[in-house]
Amino acid sequence: MSDLNEESSKEHVEDSLKQVVDLIARQKLVESLVHSQDMPRHELVEALVHKQNLAELQKKLDELHPADVAYVLEALPLDDRLLVWDLVKAERDGDILIEVSDAVRESLIATMDNRELVAAAASLDTDEIADLAPDLPKDVVQELMKSLDEQKRAQVESSLSYDEDSVGALMDYDFVTIRADVTIETALRYLRILGELPPHTDKLFVVDKDKRLTGVLPLKRLLVHDPEAHIAAIMVDDPVVFHPSDSASDAAQAFERYDLVTAPILDPQNRLVGRLTVDVVLDYIRAEAQEDMLSMAGLREEEDLFATVWRAAKNRWLWLAVNLCTALIASRVVGAFEGSIEKLAALAALMPIVAGMGGNSGNQTSTLVVRGLALGLINKENARRLLGKELGISLLNGAVWGSVMGIVAYLLYQNVALGGVMAAAMLLNLLVAALAGYFAPTIIARLGRDPAFGSAVLTTFITDSMGFFIFLGLATVVLL
Amino acid sequence: MSDLNEESSKEHVEDSLKQVVDLIARQKLVESLVHSQDMPRHELVEALVHKQNLAELQKKLDELHPADVAYVLEALPLDDRLLVWDLVKAERDGDILIEVSDAVRESLIATMDNRELVAAAASLDTDEIADLAPDLPKDVVQELMKSLDEQKRAQVESSLSYDEDSVGALMDYDFVTIRADVTIETALRYLRILGELPPHTDKLFVVDKDKRLTGVLPLKRLLVHDPEAHIAAIMVDDPVVFHPSDSASDAAQAFERYDLVTAPILDPQNRLVGRLTVDVVLDYIRAEAQEDMLSMAGLREEEDLFATVWRAAKNRWLWLAVNLCTALIASRVVGAFEGSIEKLAALAALMPIVAGMGGNSGNQTSTLVVRGLALGLINKENARRLLGKELGISLLNGAVWGSVMGIVAYLLYQNVALGGVMAAAMLLNLLVAALAGYFAPTIIARLGRDPAFGSAVLTTFITDSMGFFIFLGLATVVLL
Known part of the structure; x- marks a missing residue:
């Protein structure tokens, strides 16, 4: 997700699903005609229709947000799902795999070879790689880890080491830090040099030279205060913080209670190690609620609606x-x-x-x-x-x-x-x-x-x- | 919530509950001693202890975030709950009433007189007043509406007119608008004059002279682009938008899918009428999930754990x-x-x-x-x-x-x-x-x-x- 424009236009996603289903139905009709007709003189025409149809479907898919493609994939029976999956551009595979439910993800991964899987996963952020890794074949994970640079590899390994219901498993490494002793002016200049801020950035994390967190600086404050002011004077010095071993469900409750968008994650020495964002918390809350509902009915794990x-x-x-x-x-x-x-x-x-x-x-x-x-x-x-x-x-x-x-x-x-x-x-x-x-x-x-x-x-x-x-x-x- | 510092320090809220429970228990012990002992010479001492205890409890409560006071109130049996509620400062009543569950809210409102209720509600934002209104006695609502200025009254009436599962019922009116034809420099100066931005502001809404939305400007972009650039050049011109009559649960899914923090709400003529924020969406998702779980067991409405x-x-x-x-x-x-x-x-x-x-x-x-x-x-x-x-x-x-x-x-x-x-x-x-x-x-x-x-x-x-x-x-x- 993080590489994509967060603000992309909202399609009526259920309409998109209908269009995809229609295109698939048309496609199947054409295929059955091709197979049932023996008259060779029609072949060329049908091949053309066939191709045109697929091209239209592919265009439609390219326009959709990865989360919407994920939704379409989940609503399709297995064979239609794989037809659509084949048409998705390879460079979007990773983003879409992150968005689909675990059960559907498994069905998609089963059709990909190791090379494709490594390529798809390598395009993701480290926290997303860690999300995906447990569902990948062991040799793919090994190959993938080899392809990462040292810092990224360490981040993936660290994310994987935390219990799946802990804050550590949900954190990302996308944050901007700043020192307390600079002025707003300097901070603004620094941000312009960066040129881009990570998704969901609503605050900068203020750290000392040992990477210890001394406060947070909401972007709002950066905007409304006098450029001459020092960060130390306008930062919040008692922010809500978490530790990687904290329970994810407690953290989710804190996000709800204190209306947070992002929060810093610290190690026991108060050094900044990561960040928790509200979009991940939202997904976690939804997943938890569904899990409770399913498990009350005795469904052990999330089930693909069209599983075998x-x-x-x-x-x-x-x-x-x-x-x-x-x-x-x-x-x-x-x-x-x-x-x-x-x-x-x-x-x-x-x-x-x-x-x-x-x-x-x-x-x-x-x-x-x-x-x-x-x-x-x-x-x-x-x-x-x-x-x-x-x-x-x-x-x-x-x-x-x-x-x-x-x-x-x-x-x-x-x-x-x-x-x-x-x-x-x-x-x-x-x-x-x-x-x-x-x-x-x-x-x-x-x-x-x-x-x-x-x-x-x-x-x-x-x-x-x-x-x-x-x-x-x-x-x-x-x-x- | 909106008047409070979003970034207030995180107490271990369950510890706070324990401390409050301890203080109440001590208080009750003192009271029972006062009542059971006939020796008048002790009275003075006990009255002192009594008072000191209450003061300590009150101090503890003052330190807590309204959402945490709400949590404490929900976990207390009715009589203890009312003891704590009496100690809460009157000016915080409104913020806390907004945070507690419907069932507990009812038990608290039942103990307040009309004057207190009007005062508590009047301290809130209009969208919060609309949340609270259905639980208030009719004459309180009338008095309250009279006390509001025309614009606020219109906002409350508009919020109340929407179905509770629609976007309209969840929207607030706290947004900052800007014109497309100004430069970043001008925008920054304007924001400094405003001095404060509404909670959760992650983007400004760009409107034309008829209040029609032409785009949104993420604060991030405001920070990283050249001050000479025009808003029109850097704004997002196809943002995700909602209409007041949209289903709240569809909007919640869109927030999840597109990882939104805030989104503009438009009337049929594309004029900006309100804003939807992720904290409200989060509360909505949680409430929906709980309602599903409770209604599957045939509990018609949310039930106070300590209802009669x-x-x-x-x-x-x-x-x-x-x-x-x-x-x-x-x-x-x-x-x-x-x-x-x-x-x-x-x-x-x-x-x-x-x-x-x-x-x-x-x-x-x-x-x-x-x-x-x-x-x-x-x-x-x-x-x-x-x-x-x-x-x-x-x-x-x-x-x-x-x-x-x-x-x-x-x-x-x-x-x-x-x-x-x-x-x-x-x-x-x-x-x-x-x-x-x-x-x-x-x-x-x-x-x-x-x-x-x-x-x-x-x-x-x-x-x-x-x-x-x-x-x-x-x-x-x-x-x-």
Whole structure:
């Protein structure tokens, strides 16, 4: 991205997608005509149409911003995607690979040979190379590293050494530094000599001779102050800073809270090592949110909408296998009461309601807790109150919906005791649901795992099994 | 926010929360001592300690950024929250109200009288007033509008007139305009006279005499070009622009795609009416993601972690009521097969597995489709392929997990036919799940609703009912 004009014109990108799809369809039509017709005299004409079509498609692609080409690629099924990818100019490959989702990136990289990959990656900034490297074949990475100069190689290696959820993995090395003891006049002259500033530059980083950060100078201040003033007098001397090992999600929250555009990244000796920018933070926040959503549904990794059946199925197996196990255990709980069910088959019809309502209520609680944990809003002091509130809600909802279902069960089966058992089981299972919804994410988080991933399955497992147990157990004791 | 220094120092905000909680705890201890002790000679000492404590707490709060005070308020239970809120300086009330979540904002506003509310709101920028207005009592809004000058009132009214998911609702009016025919030198002099630029200013908006936008001038370009150059020569003349009626989520995607910091907003005649900034976009993206997550769990609106039980329960009723209805219908499906279950109680134990696996698999599909729809990746041309892929995955998973469960059922009950029915029902219900997971969000989206809200409940309803029907129906035909 960084080499491109940030301000490029906005196409209506969905219109572009439609045009590309139309051109591909036309292209396919021409190809099928060429193949189906035996009359050689038409060949020349069709070859011309064929060529003209491809040229038009290529022109369209050249006009698009790399991010828009990425969007088009993601929306196309695999064969159309590869047709478009072939038409993209080689020098844009790198910029586009950085923009597409991981799943789609893999499908594109699979079609490129090592030479193409090295060329594409070499055109990128070091932080972007580090982004791409984990998806490249090992020998390509080796070759690529050899092709870089020493400083760049060191930067890529350093970026690669940080955990993917740390600030270090998100930082870039594109910043402008300045000394505190010069005047604005001098600074302006220096900038004119530079001739260009890195994308997103909203401030200069003020450093001393050991590269230690002493402050930051927003460009705004540079513009509105007297040219005679010294940088030291107008810089901000307590800026928000980060360290490479800081958590990326904390940094993202700080960007949101303090409305930052860029921030310096320092080593433990306060020496400037990199920069974090809001565009990377924005991508990170979006990716995090999507990951949470996908992982709550048990999709282990981002999935290409048009992945092969085999790949996609594998992505979903872990979750289905875990669910099969938990469902099997819940099923054995029911199995233990088969004698009761034989005597009163109504129990089989009513038991899914008890389990299902518990699952829904429990997942409402666990979603709130997952969100509270993610935002850092839950701590030792307020945890008990939160649990108390959730239990209170369950008591209230259990009384209300338990009564409703008790009456419905009575009306359906004309059995007062069955209605009573239904009502009591609903109430009890909603209390279980509050406990499960509170403790499942809390315990998963305490184990250092992502609560968004496991909370739903654990909560549902508990509310299903306990729902069956409570309802069938009560029924066996009271009714039979 | 805009009046505050964007670059204020970063406190470790969670440490601040701990300190505040400690101070509140100490405060409560002192109060309980004061109340429990009858010895009057101690009163003076305790009153002193009491006062000293509050002063320390207040000092701590004064040091915090408004966004950090907001964070502290959100993490505190209601009574502690109001204690802290009382200590916050009145002139900061407005800035903090803008930062807290809607649910917490309501709890704070409830404790303020009209005079305080008008004063707090009047200190804000017009776009912030428009944010706050829907949460204020009607008479406060009227009084507030009267207190504004004509231009500001018009701005607030215009902001309020836009749909909350449109660009118009997110725009601010803080921008600096310049003419194309002046030199950089003149522009720099003009900026020095202004003395201050609005937060996030990364570019000036270049307009003609009718306020029509002719281009934008990134501050970077102003800094690196020759002072003699004319603005017209160095400005970007095809910038990304928005209109107030554009969808906010499309604008957010454009900010992400084109890495924007600010963008001009134009009326249909291309006249400049406002500005969109990345900090607002960031907040919007985060809020959207959270809303999706909460609404997937059936939480209708953002819920204060420490809301009263009554309020919170009401927030969850719609969802539980809908689920009760769907569960009841599924239960009637089972009820229709009570005769079969009486003869073979094993059916009752196995049926939740068929329904549950269908639900999980269906929700994997619907999550992918919801995400694809949100990103605009699904269209007429590729929809059939996507459905085909999902059906393929279901066929594969149905064969694999159906066989596994068929064997398990056989081993449990030593009944080959039962194992066969189990395997066939699993396979069929996974195919139903793929159809439900694909069509539920597609249809909800076509009806103009948010698929994140209704897809899960609709998918689960179909997989539950059909799972029971297929399994019990097959069993009745084959086994009995």
